[in-house]
Amino acid sequence: MYALIQNNEIVKVFANxxxxxxxxxxxxxxxxxxxxxxxxxxxxxxxxxxxxxxFKDESYYINTNEIFEFKNGKxxxxxxxxxxxxxxxxxxxxxxxxxxxxxxxxxxxxxxxxQKISVSKQQAAGLxxxxxxxxxxxxxxxxxxxxxxxxxxxxxxxxxxQQETQINACSNVEQLKALFEYAGIPSTRPLAEYPKEVI
Numbered sequence: 206m207y208a209l210i211q212n213n214e215i216v217k218v219f220a221n222x223x224x225x226x227x228x229x230x231x232x233x234x235x236x237x238x239x240x241x242x243x244x245x246x247x248x249x250x251x252x253x254x255x256x257x258x259x260f261k262d263e264s265y266y267i268n269t270n271e272i273f274e275f276k277n278g279k280x281x282x283x284x285x286x287x288x289x290x291x292x293x294x295x296x297x298x299x300x301x302x303x304x305x306x307x308x309x310x311x312x313x314x315x316x317x318x319x320q321k322i323s324v325s326k327q328q329a330a331g332l333x334x335x336x337x338x339x340x341x342x343x344x345x346x347x348x349x350x351x352x353x354x355x356x357x358x359x360x361x362x363x364x365x366x367q368q369e370t371q372i373n374a375c376s377n378v379e380q381l382k383a384l385f386e387y388a389g390i391p392s393t394r395p396l397a398e399y400p401k402e403v404i
């Protein structure tokens with residue numbers, strides 16, 4: 206990514222190499238790779254440096270739009286302060302702040318906790334579904350569920366409950382984010398893990 210600088214201001218950003226006209230001269234896109242840094246800077250083309258110190262994980266934060274600036278002889282791409290997404294559920298409101306009612310009920314905007322718990326429950330349901338036929342068979346003809354399968358199903362439900370408890374215990378977005386971050390060797394995370402499938 207490059208910027209065209211004129212009078213110490215960024216006048217154009219090149220996301221990809223492209224031909225351009227400057228001061229009546231036609232320049233090929235090849236200058237971006239063929240010319241040295243000094244040659245490019247001599248005509249005002251500066252490689253953009255990225256300062257991502259304010260950029261945060263978009264799963265948990267709302268980042269500002271990119272900001273481009275030319276400062277101290279450098280073209281810089283950066284972001285403003287990120288805002289944490291809503292942690293808990295909130296009642297949805299319109300632009301006037303009035304409640305949004307749908308089918309006679311208050312519409313609720315799900316926060317990160319509810320979203321993460323929903324994913325956890327979907328994972329649990331997916332794991333249990335593969336062994337549901339054992340339960341159906343037992344109901345139909347009384348055939349016992351193998352102990353390993355029963356233990357697996359119990360463990361899945363236990364982990365689902367444990368994950369929900371861990372998620373609900375978070376009081377801010379950073380705590381929630383930390384639950385899902387893997388670290389170390391072997392790589393582990395604070396959030397409880399589902400057992401390996403037994404089929």
